[in-house]
Amino acid sequence: MSEIFKNIPEIKYEGPKSKNPLAFKYYDSEKIILGKKMSEHLPFAMAWWHNLGAAGTDMFGRDTADKSFGAKEKGTMEHAKAKVDAGFEFMKKMGIRYFCFHDVDLVPEADDIKETNRRLDEISDYILEKMKGTDIKCLWGTANMFSNPRYMNGAGSSNSADVFAFAAAQIKKAIELTVKFGGRGYVFWGGREGYETLLNTDVKFEQENIARLMRMAVDYGRSIGFDGYFYIEPKPKEPMKHQYDFDAATAIGFLRQYGLDKDFQMNIEANHATLAGHTFRHDLRISAINGMLGSVDANQGDMLLGWDTDEFPFDVYEATWCMYEVLKAGGLKGGFNFDSKARRPSYTVEDMFESYILGMDTFALGLIKAAEIIEDGRIDEFVKERYSSYRTGIGKDIVEGKTDLASLAAYAEKMGKPELPGSGRQERLEGIVNQIMFG
Numbered sequence: 182m183s184e185i186f187k188n189i190p191e192i193k194y195e196g197p198k199s200k201n202p203l204a205f206k207y208y209d210s211e212k213i214i215l216g217k218k219m220s221e222h223l224p225f226a227m228a229w230w231h232n233l234g235a236a237g238t239d240m241f242g243r244d245t246a247d248k249s250f251g252a253k254e255k256g257t258m259e260h261a262k263a264k265v266d267a268g269f270e271f272m273k274k275m276g277i278r279y280f281c282f283h284d285v286d287l288v289p290e291a292d293d294i295k296e297t298n299r300r301l302d303e304i305s306d307y308i309l310e311k312m313k314g315t316d317i318k319c320l321w322g323t324a325n326m327f328s329n330p331r332y333m334n335g336a337g338s339s340n341s342a343d344v345f346a347f348a349a350a351q352i353k354k355a356i357e358l359t360v361k362f363g364g365r366g367y368v369f370w371g372g373r374e375g376y377e378t379l380l381n382t383d384v385k386f387e388q389e390n391i392a393r394l395m396r397m398a399v400d401y402g403r404s405i406g407f408d409g410y411f412y413i414e415p416k417p418k419e420p421m422k423h424q425y426d427f428d429a430a431t432a433i434g435f436l437r438q439y440g441l442d443k444d445f446q447m448n449i450e451a452n453h454a455t456l457a458g459h460t461f462r463h464d465l466r467i468s469a470i471n472g473m474l475g476s477v478d479a480n481q482g483d484m485l486l487g488w489d490t491d492e493f494p495f496d497v498y499e500a501t502w503c504m505y506e507v508l509k510a511g512g513l514k515g516g517f518n519f520d521s522k523a524r525r526p527s528y529t530v531e532d533m534f535e536s537y538i539l540g541m542d543t544f545a546l547g548l549i550k551a552a553e554i555i556e557d558g559r560i561d562e563f564v565k566e567r568y569s570s571y572r573t574g575i576g577k578d579i580v581e582g583k584t585d586l587a588s589l590a591a592y593a594e595k596m597g598k599p600e601l602p603g604s605g606r607q608e609r610l611e612g613i614v615n616q617i618m619f620g
């Protein structure tokens with residue numbers, strides 16, 4: 182097989198002083214941070230759909246990039262194979278060890294699911310062959326249950342039982358593919374699992390049905406040896422007006438209600454958290470404190486736009502907070518999937534590589550800075566001290582369950598007036614962060 186990206190060399194670490202656009206400035210896979218290699222802290226993944234599929238079409242205009250990768254016609258099996266060739270060459274040159282996929286990213290969907298599945302068998306054999314002799318693995322797989330018109334009202338939440346059954350068939354196959362590739366996880370992103378109007382929607386029934394579908398997925402996955410996590414990827418809206426997996430807290434509550442919380446974790450995407458009116462860090466923290474921080478879709482949104490822009494991460498503060506939460510949670514069992522796409526005017530092959538270099542360097546910097554914040558210790562110490570009143574006296578009694586309203590009322594009467602709770606010192610803490618970021 183001939184080289185596709187002929188003008189692109191293997192991307193190497195050259196350090197912060199390098200001016201070479203095709204080199205890492207911060208991502209040094211072998212560098213040890215807090216006792217682990219950078220590459221172990223940061224299992225990066227390539228998103229099949231954006232990197233090998235998205236060519237710039239938006240609501241107002243057609244493709245700007247050529248992603249045929251030498252195939253004569255797009256949407257053919259020849260093209261599907263060319264994408265595999267391009268994807269593996271890309272990952273090897275970038276030093277990326279994981280990929281994520283939807284079923285229909287891999288092959289063109291046929292009218293008949295039997296034919297689609299045959300194509301998936303063919304391409305997955307081809308991918309397996311490519312994986313041999315490399316250290317490239319699958320981070321997670323998923324079924325696309327939002328693009329085809331049959332999913333206009335959702336998949337698990339569809340009013341049509343036939344559509345529900347079709348979704349089940351797609352999930353079955355996508356889990357089989359994930360297992361075939363040795364994938365770490367399986368994602369449910371419920372793009373159309375929500376509603377446009379409550380006037381025509383039985384919310385309770387739809388949510389119960391989504392839970393039924395997820396339960397079947399878990400049972401089937403376990404029966405064929407899938408031992409990874411299932412993930413919910415929360416998003417509040419777009420394409421639906423309201424999406425049931427609104428944010429991490431909502432999704433975790435749902436999983437607990439239906440007894441799915443042992444098999445599922447969260448796949449948190451930066452841009453989705455901000456669409457929900459949270460910071461990226463907020464949803465990471467909520468997942469982590471519930472023991473459900475599984476994987477991350479690494480990208481960033483545009484705060485001036487109200488939709489999902491899937492930009493490559495560039496904001497080092499955000500990446501730092503992400504890595505701070507991830508380090509505090511003890512790392513990810515999943516990884517960092519660049520669910521990101523180069524901007525429409527960035528249509529060249531160089532842009533494909535440079536956008537991943539940007540994302541990887543941003544997260545490498547985030548890792549370095551988050552480790553420095555943790556090692557510096559001032560912020561953690563401040564937070565610990567802030568709650569010190571619960572470690573002795575009445576606070577300790579409260580935490581140990583030795584009080585009730587009557588005993589606390591009696592305590593309050595004796596005390597008279599509590600003192601003010603102490604400065605939050607936000608500005609001091611922000612100053613410490615800047616000192617570490619730029620010191």
Ligand code: XLS
Pocket residue numbers: 283323368370372414416450478489520
């Ligand atoms: C869309 C989602 C989607 C999921 C996988 O907003 O990010 O790409 O990650 O279906």
Ligand code: CA
Pocket residue numbers: 450452453489491520
């Ligand atoms: Ca997205």
Ligand code: CA
Pocket residue numbers: 370414450478520
């Ligand atoms: Ca995503």
